[in-house]
Amino acid sequence: MIPTTRLAVIGSSIAGCAAALAAQRAGAASVTVFERTDGQLAARGVGLAVHGERYRELEAAGFLDARMPYVPLAQRTWYVKDDSAPSPLGRTLSVMPFGFRTYSWGSLWRELRDRVPESVEFRPGVTVKEIQLTSRGVELEGESFDAVVGADGYRSVVRGAACPGTEPEYSGCLAWRGAYAEAELPDAHLWPADDCAYVVFDGGHIVIYRIPDDSGGHRVNWVFYTTPPAGHVLPPDGQRALTDDLAERLAGITEHQLPPFFASLIEATPVEERFVQPLYDFTAPHYATDRLALVGDAATVARPHTGAGAVKALQDATALQEALRSAASPADAFAAYDAQRSPVGRTMVDLGRTLGRVLVQETPDWAGMRDGDLDAFWSRADKVGAFGGRELGRA
Numbered sequence: 001m002i003p004t005t006r007l008a009v010i011g012s013s014i015a016g017c018a019a020a021l022a023a024q025r026a027g028a029a030s031v032t033v034f035e036r037t038d039g040q041l042a043a044r045g046v047g048l049a050v051h052g053e054r055y056r057e058l059e060a061a062g063f064l065d066a067r068m069p070y071v072p073l074a075q076r077t078w079y080v081k082d083d084s085a086p087s088p089l090g091r092t093l094s095v096m097p098f099g100f101r102t103y104s105w106g107s108l109w110r111e112l113r114d115r116v117p118e119s120v121e122f123r124p125g126v127t128v129k130e131i132q133l134t135s136r137g138v139e140l141e142g143e144s145f146d147a148v149v150g151a152d153g154y155r156s157v158v159r160g161a162a163c164p165g166t167e168p169e170y171s172g173c174l175a176w177r178g179a180y181a182e183a184e185l186p187d188a189h190l191w192p193a194d195d196c197a198y199v200v201f202d203g204g205h206i207v208i209y210r211i212p213d214d215s216g217g218h219r220v221n222w223v224f225y226t227t228p229p230a231g232h233v234l235p236p237d238g239q240r241a242l243t244d245d246l247a248e249r250l251a252g253i254t255e256h257q258l259p260p261f262f263a264s265l266i267e268a269t270p271v272e273e274r275f276v277q278p279l280y281d282f283t284a285p286h287y288a289t290d291r292l293a294l295v296g297d298a299a300t301v302a303r304p305h306t307g308a309g310a311v312k313a314l315q316d317a318t319a320l321q322e323a324l325r326s327a328a329s330p331a332d333a334f335a336a337y338d339a340q341r342s343p344v345g346r347t348m349v350d351l352g353r354t355l356g357r358v359l360v361q362e363t364p365d366w367a368g369m370r371d372g373d374l375d376a377f378w379s380r381a382d383k384v385g386a387f388g389g390r391e392l393g394r395a
């Protein structure tokens with residue numbers, strides 16, 4: 001990159017920290033990060049899973065490394081309630097290899113944040129309200145920059161300037177989430193430590209795995225996907241507490257449709273550790289203009305069934321770094337970045353919609369499945385092979 005480039009990054013979550021690191025490594029003259037919160041994001045979120053091969057690519061690119069605390073997973077077991085099954089975990093429909101590693105969102109963010117050098121200037125507590133393109137560059141918050149990276153999430157103000165009219169679409173589904181110390185899980189020994197449980201029921205499923213805590217132990221992390229009860233009104237953005245109707249829906253499915261072990265696992269979650277997130281999806285028609293680039297959820301949100309949101313954000317930063325390093329101007333770099341990452345966004349959104357349909361909105365007769373049926377179901381569902389994220393450099 002031309003070393004005089006002054007670059008701003010909006011947002012300092014996973015995509016923002018990675019983009020700041022990318023711009024600094026690519027040789028920007030200055031990198032300034034604007035973040036609307038006070039900058040302490042570590043308490044947010046619960047767990048996330050990263051595909052092992054995507055991890056290796058991101059480790060080679062210098063965005064993840066083995067010192068970041070994680071829990072290794074080896075298998076994914078699909079369970080369904082069956083009152084005649086001898087195990088409290090229910091009947092096993094399939095056991096698949098699952099070479100993922102899991103992270104606590106907060107510690108992953110903290111590790112990334114700690115790797116951003118001090119030469120990057122962070123401005124916490126600043127909400128960027130408007131982006132203005134001028135003949136000299138980009139104006140925001142009374143300052144001028146040569147280029148701006150939008151890492152400001154799914155309601156991105158940068159995307160509003162780069163791709164007016166692109167709005168996230170509500171998928172019609174919700175994710176109820178929870179996490180708590182493994183010591184609170186009754187009969188934890190019954191469930192293998194390296195297992196990712198997919199517990200399926202009519203109209204949805206739950207993904208459950210262990211994540212690291214801050215002291216070398218584990219927490220149980222679950223995400224429960226289904227549709228809201230009829231008449232449910234979506235709360236305003238950012239409001240995540242369970243309303244009475246959502247708490248009742250969770251309790252009803254837990255009581256009637258889950259194997260006993262997993263029902264106890266959900267019920268053991270302290271009420272204050274339960275929350276809900278509506279699922280949106282969209283992809284921006286382009287990832288960049290001459291002076292604006294989008295990374296992470298600002299560019300594309302694929303439904304979380306893809307297991308790849310953080311991976312996608314870190315891959316965006318990797319691609320941005322390469323593009324900035326090898327181009328003569330931000331405009332050339334952003335054009336190369338757009339060409340590489342836009343197709344990936346489309347692939348992941350399509351996969352998320354397909355998985356949302358077959359795993360939530362039009363679920364098959366799980367209980368009627370016999371040997372091999374689940375494996376065939378999964379091969380059809382992820383026929384593009386993008387679950388956990390695309391290989392770097394491939395659409």
Ligand SMILES: Cc1cc2nc3c(=O)[nH]c(=O)nc-3n(C[C@H](O)[C@H](O)[C@H](O)COP(=O)(O)OP(=O)(O)OC[C@H]3O[C@@H](n4cnc5c(N)ncnc54)[C@H](O)[C@@H]3O)c2cc1C
Nearest residue numbers: 011013014015036049128152153296297304308309310311
């Ligand atoms: C239920 C669920 C499960 C998931 N599971 C996984 C998983 O297993 N694996 C995985 O890889 N991913 C998963 N994800 C996705 C993953 O969490 C995100 O894709 C990833 O964290 C990238 O987020 P981001 O940094 O782009 O955006 P965000 O985390 O939304 O950050 C945007 C930042 O920008 C700031 N900001 C916004 N607007 C402004 C403004 N105007 N001015 C200044 N600052 C602003 C915000 O305060 C925030 O800090 C999951 C997501 C959900 C919803």
